[in-house]
Amino acid sequence: MRPTRLLSLCLAALLAHVACSTTPPAPAAAPAPAAEVVAAPAPSGPVPPVARRVPHPVNLHGDTLQDDYFWLREKENSEVRTYLEAEAAYTAEVMKPTEALQARLYREMLGRIQQTDLSVPYRKGGYFYYSRTEExxxxxxxxxxxxxxxAPEEVMLDLNVLAEGQTFLSLGDAEVSDDGHLLAYSLDTTGxxxxxxxxxxxxxxxxxEARMEKATSVVWAADNRTLFYVTEDAAKRPSKLWRHTLGTASSADVLVYEEKDERFNLYAHRSRSGEYLFTVSSSHTTSEVRVWPARKPTAALTVVAPREQDHEYSVDHRGDQFYIRTNxxxxxxxxxxxPVKSPGRENWKELIPHRETVMLQGVSLFKNHLMVYEREAGLPHISITDLKTRAAHRVAFPEEVYAVFPEMNEEWDTKLLRIGYQSPVTSSSVYDYDMVSRERKLLKQRPVLGGYDASNYQTERVMVEAKDGVKVPVNLVYRKGLKKDGSAPLLLKGYGxxxxxAFLGFNYNDVSLLDRGVVLATAQIRGGSDxxxxxxDAGRMRNKMNTFTDFIASAEGLIAQGYTSKGRLAIQGGSAGGLLMGAVVNLRPDLFKVVLANVPFVDVLNTMSDASLPLTVGEFEEWGNPQVKEDYESMRQYCPYTNVTAKAYPTLLVKTSFNDSQVMYWEPAKWVAKLRSLKTDKNPLLFHINMNAGHSGASGRYDRLKEIAFDQAFxxxxxxVEP
Incomplete structure (x- = not known):
């Protein structure tokens, strides 16, 4: 997700659940034979569509794979749309008997949220900023x-007005100039x-009148008339930093810096002190930061430390010093x-040492304090250092399983740190924490309507043993009174x-499942940084198989401890978590009853072999490069699409969006088509595609609730659990 200060406020504080101009054409290829949708014979009931098979051999390292559904990449091909619409119609017909349940679940979810609501205002530059929703x-x-x-309210942006006539709307950046007069904002209306x-x-x-297309990160200089922004290249890689002067056409904007290495993305931001601007070139393993004064927008950029492979660092500013988080x-x-004047590595002085058991995820500076965001034993922590005395302490939290994170902290000279706190049973809460007295003040806890009582639910943390003996944390929440006799339905989620x-916070919509006796579990498998x-490192590149075996071990461990049984076990994951779903059902299809795969990254080998697609080159450092034989062999082992075979599979609901730019719609479409042609069971396989959305699904909060109700009904x- 794109980090945006005002957007983060809107989403984190107000939405009810936790969670482009044109699409690039498919790479040139020989024209495929005309594709068609052929109905498979069935004795009764809805008939699933069957996509035509068009042979398309793929050869690499002496290995030939047959990609019979390659033609589904042809987004402008009317036969492709016909097939997708047939899948959508089939899914709608199969789900028709659940419409009453969907409506009931939707009413339950809607009944828990305060539809007309207000976020906690925060101060910046003489104004109090907030966002609100209206029923x-x-x-x-x-x-x-x-x-x-x-004071009188000033509406800066009403996204409802901007969404009129659109089927999708997403706010990217929203940044106010120092004098408070100008708002730079970006919108996506396609997904x-x-x-x-x-x-x-x-x-x-x-x-x-100026319109800057394909813009990503945005930051104002201190003169209130100069705006810096980054644009994407044809592969959706943020790569160019531009300088825009207010009142001029965007065609006159000055290219300040271009990142030419395709592994690296480019970002821009400003120090919390407001004194410096930064542009960061970042790959999955390496980073390089350039800096220049916010008061001198035309100044030359200075490199803090030249890039070195596998060296990652980030920079903030205070006084005459840069504070650098480095590996x-x-x-x-x-x-x-x-020192600001000579920030090279030869002048670095250690402030907080490396610790083997504590992951230092981020830092945030104030005039007199340093906030450090850490993870230890799978849980997040916040530590405070007094920069005058060097005294440090960690903020304590009351629950065994929880989520905590910095909220909107726009003031520089303050002793108050605003933090967000929640847990699987405690709704979203915002505190001001006094970094001197160590007192905290609850500013707002979002209400959960409909009679919710947190004391009715239980959180628990268990450790399961992975295939190689490593202990994997699994976090659970369930309604009290659970009998650990294997009879309970359980939904296990993962990403890795x-x-x-893993985000171990509160989800209003989960209450509908909990109140029906469903146990909810999240596995902190390798591949994440929990x-x-x-x-x-133990779950990426050629170690990726650990992610999948950890998840399987988590499922087996929960069954062994009586939380559920095979016939009552469902699993869910999205995007890279959808890859997880596809891999584990190939490895252990007998272990799971139901699978929900959202925008699943399942065509790993083909996607990672196509450098023209968004994200591919940069992700060589996460998955590997199929052109390297050892990487190919590693991916060949787990690629879900490649490894579909003739055998029985669990019940599956596969979801995607036609305009997804992160996992192209054709990945799940091809996977579903291949599963239909090979699986030997009669279990339902549904493919639900949103033709007007992107990677995160519907953009409106009510539309999202309907999507979630659909998933839960299935x-x-x-x-x-429900008839």
Whole structure:
């Protein structure tokens, strides 16, 4: 997801659940024979579509794979759309008997949220900023008040108005200039994650004529008239940093820096002090930071430390020092300082040392304090260092399983740290934490309507043993009174990629499952950074198989401990977690009853062999490069599409979106087509495609709830929880 300050506020504080101009054409290839949709014979009931097989051999390293559904990549081919529409119609027909249940689940979910709501305002530059929702409206409204919360409200952006006439709307960046007069914001109206940047004068309400296409990160200089932004290349790689001067055409914008190495993405941001601008070139393993003064927007960029393979670092500023988070000296990172005038590695002085058991995920500076965001034993922590005395302490939290994270902290000279806290049973809460007195003040806990009582539910953390003896944490939540006799239905979720750690927070929509006796579990498998960077390393590249065997071991461990049984076990994952779903059902199809695979990355070998596709080259450092024989052989072992064979598979619901730019729609489409042609069981296989959305599904909050109700209705009926 794209990190955006105001967007993060809107999504984290207001939405009810936790969770491009044109699509590039498919690479040139020989024209495929006309494809058609052929109905498979069936004695009664809805008939699933069967995609025509068109032989397409793929040869690499002396190995020939037959990709009979390659033609489904042809997005503009009417036969492709016909097939996708047939799949959608089949799914709708199969799910028709669940429509009443879907409606009931939707009403339950809607009944738990306060539809007209307000985020906790935060102060920045003399204004209090917040966003709010109104009952019946799909999107947040971004607002502010000058000087005090009693001042008149000023609406900066009403996303509901901007969404009129659109089937999709996503806010990318929203950044206010230092003087508070200008708002730079970007919108995507297709779901393909291509954002158009505009500038609005908040004094007049007028939007400037300049339009910056394919814009990603956005940052203002201190002069209130210079805007820096990054644009994507044809493969959706953020690669060029531009300087825009207010009042000029975007065609006059100056190219400041171009990142030419295809492994690297380019980002721009500003120090919390406001004094410096940074542009970061970052691959999955290496980074390089350039810096220049915010008050001198035309100044030359200075490299903090030249890139070195496998060296990752980030930079913030305070006084005459840069504070640098670096993995030089250990995979879990440490913090060093360096003089602003000579920030090279030879001048680094250690402030916080590397620790083998603590992952240092991020730092945030204030005038007198340093906040460090850490992970230890799979859980997040916040530590505070007084920069005058060097005294440090860790903030304590009351629950065994929880999520905590920094909230909106825009003030530089303050002793208050705003943090967000929640757990699987505690709804989203916002605190101000006094970094001096160590007192915390609850500003708001989002209500859970409909009679929710947290004391009715139990969280638990268990350790299961992986195939190689490693202990894997699994976090559970369930309604109290659970009998551990294997009779309970259980939904096990996982991701395990990119070093992303599991989010163990509250989900309003999960209550519908919990109240029906479903146990919810999240496995912190290798491939994430839950237990540090070594945990990530042990589940990526040629170690990727550990991710899948960890998940299988988690399922087996939960069954062995009586939480569920094979016939009551469902699993769910999306994107790289969808790859997880595809791999484990090939490895152990007998272990799972129901599988929910959202936007699944299942065509690994073909996608990673096509450097023209978004993300591919940069992700060679996560998955490997199929042109390298050893990497190919590793991916060949687990690629879900490649390894579909004639055998019985669990019940599957596969979901995607036509405009997904991260996992192209054809990956799940091809996977489903191949499964239909080879699987030997009669278990349902449904393919649900949203023709008007992107990677995250529907953009409106009510539409999202309907999607979740659809998923839950499928899950509950297939597990036999609901008739």
């Amino acid at each position: 019946g409206k799909q999107y947040p409204i971004l607002c502010r008040r000058k000087g005090s919360l009693e 393909f994650r291509q954002y158009t940047l505009r500038v609005k004068d908040l004094r007049t309400g007028q939007v400037g 030089s000296g250990g995979r879990n990172f440490r913090v060093v300082t360096a 990629a990119y070093g992303a750690s 237990l540090g960077k070594a945990w990530h 899950l509950l009926t297939q597990l036999g």
